[in-house]
Amino acid sequence: MLKYTLTRRTSLFSVFFLFFFTNIRGQQIPAEFLQKAWPAKWISVPETDNSAYGVYIFRKSFVLNEKPESFPVFISADNRYKLFVNGQWVGTGPAKSDLFNWNFDILDLAAYLQEGSNLVSVKVWNEADYKPEFQISHETGLIIQGSSENSSAVNTDKSWKCIQDLSYEPVLVNHWNRNGPFETSTAKGYYVAGPGEKIMMSSHLQGWEKNGFNDEDWSSARLGNxxxxxxxxxxxxxxxxxxxxxxxxxxxLTPQRFERIAESSGVPVPDGFPKKNGTLVIPANTEARLLIDQSFLTNAYPSLHFSGGNNARIDLMYAEALYQGNNKGNRNETDGKKMVGRRDVLISNGQLNQEFTTLAYRTFRYIELKVKTENSPLTIHDIYSTFTGYPFERKDELTIDNQEMHEMLKIGWRTARLCANETYMDCPYYEQLQYIGDTRIQGMVTLYTTGDQRLVRNALDLMDRSRMIDGLTRSRYPTENSQIIPTFSLWYIGMLHDYLYYGDDLQFVKQKLGGTREVLSYFEQYRDVDGSVKNLPNWFFVDWADHWKRGMPPLGKDGSSSVLDLQLLLAYQYAADLEKQIGLQELSQLYERRADDLKKMIVSKYWDQEKGLIADTPEKDIFSQHANAMAILSGLIDQNLTADLAMKLKNEELLEQASIYFKYYVHLALTKAGFGNEYLAWLDIWRSHMDIGLTTWGEDTDANTTRSDCHAWGASPNIEFYRTILGIKSGAPGFEKIVFEPHLGDLKKIAGKMPHPKGMISVDYDLDKGQAILSLPQGVTGEFLWNHKSVRMTSGENKVSLK
Structure with a gap:
């Protein structure tokens, strides 16, 4: 693991603090910057309202006698910043968090600096009342602290020049006041991902990030704390x-070109545009429209370069898909469909070489570009975008002659990437919020695909910090407005348990056990005398099942639900193992007793002997895949009944069906019950999304009507191709033991690789040859399970007969 390097004597307290943050990217952080007030001050623009919507530019010129080998700085802002050094875009941030844990980014600017004159410039924006739901804020501000003698030259102080860019105003999405002072646009469904931008190019500041720009008339920065x-x-x-x-x-940040023009009117389009840059001239007094198709969903900063067209209006609207009524249909088809969504507006100043790039990234497959010129033509020189996302390095590899499996992995990985930025997100277009239920699955996709633990730990940190005084986590975090889904607090315990087994930082997990204990203590308040959870407050969402109101399982007349009781049972089982492995043995034993008592109560109260199923309510008139999947996962049912229950879980029509999200748990249950060889047959939902042109997995099972086209809670095949089919799973905390239990079904030859904290795991199964070759990282042992036999695995290459 990467660690802080101290540059002066530290106290025991600071050593603990430094240990708490164990994965900074190798930069030195002198202890004084962790324990004392910084020399640098928060700065803002004088005579502006730090609580109001605004976009601000800050510049600092300085001279270096020689190009430095290192130039380490810490930078943060409220709400957000874009950092430029000598005209180059260097970074964006800060990473999302809350006021009591406000992130500063650690950057080394040396590669962008030169001997002689240099410029550091920053754009900061505060979207105030219109900010995204994830954005917690105090007031507008920027701070940069150099952490070495030479980099302290850029400490934010009164020497910084600054100005407000008054050209911006928000374009509000789904805003209640359509007659307010700002333009609006519409997105279908719940939308809280922030406004678009309207820019009057006549007052827009351009070129400020470059050396030679004249800032003599700008103000000196206003100092804060x-x-x-x-x-x-x-x-x-x-x-x-x-x-x-x-x-x-x-x-x-990676530049990308658009694939094609899907529709156009009002202007001829040059061949190859916009896949290749070219010149597009919209004559005076003309209305033109281009429907631009990226060909796949993406998160990116759109950029438009144009000239002329004084007072021409340019509208850019972004959509995952087009609508015909309330249906999206085939995503590749556009005829007769309508665009709705987030929108940016530009009013041209008529000058040459005007440039626009959005403040925040946009999510889109399609961009509708509308231009309405007045008395002069407008020339578009180029339109492109810059992809953005968490910089994962993909390490998994699947070798098989099966195009469908490869396409599913590709779509799932794109979905996972678009739902991972500075935090995991449920969806990039509509919310950009880190929900625990989604994030548990996303974390496992990350670990199986990349082995990068940082975003997983960051998620667990944020969830732990989100806990309220009663012990529950918030359902999503960071968030401006608290939302409580108590069932997601239980999945938090499950996610921490996942990390215990697939991560390698057991001390990190141990520090979180206080929070898991508080979550379980909260639920004890709402258990009735029979042990059942009753009248649980707040939104006890479990899944977007078709017949459940707002995703909540039905309650019996006494206010109880087997689905809630079973989820609590699983949480107690996770918690018991957490305590047993790295916590308090007494608590482990207590949790085990509570789990045993829950099992007995659930069987007595909800088991329908005639149907051979767990009912959702004590009345035994409603049944679901959810309850019966969790019954199998928790070991609730006698082993001799598990296979029969699993058959009903697969085939019984009276069961409320799980959505694409909760199929994750259904498939785990079926595999545990011995049906893993059928895994590929269970993926019809995913096939239905592919059939109508989705390039990411949708939020809902029905891809025609789903709100979001991109929800990584549906990316579970990127886990299960490796965990279920190739059979690679952790058998001990810290992934110190690997269990290989393949479920090849009809596959005769398949191989694959996945990351491990100590290296790479590889498997190669060849049923025609009757042989498996398995490679384990150094220092790791394992077990191979096949045909009811167990073979011990050692570090390095192992060959096993499959005959």
Missing amino acids: PGIPKFTVGLDGGNSWRLIPSYIPQME
């Missing part, structure tokens, strides 16, 4: 930002 680290010794930071170092890397 010094930077206050969270763990200052002997100093209270008041109500402003408490700074912590982010261990999330800078997001990837």
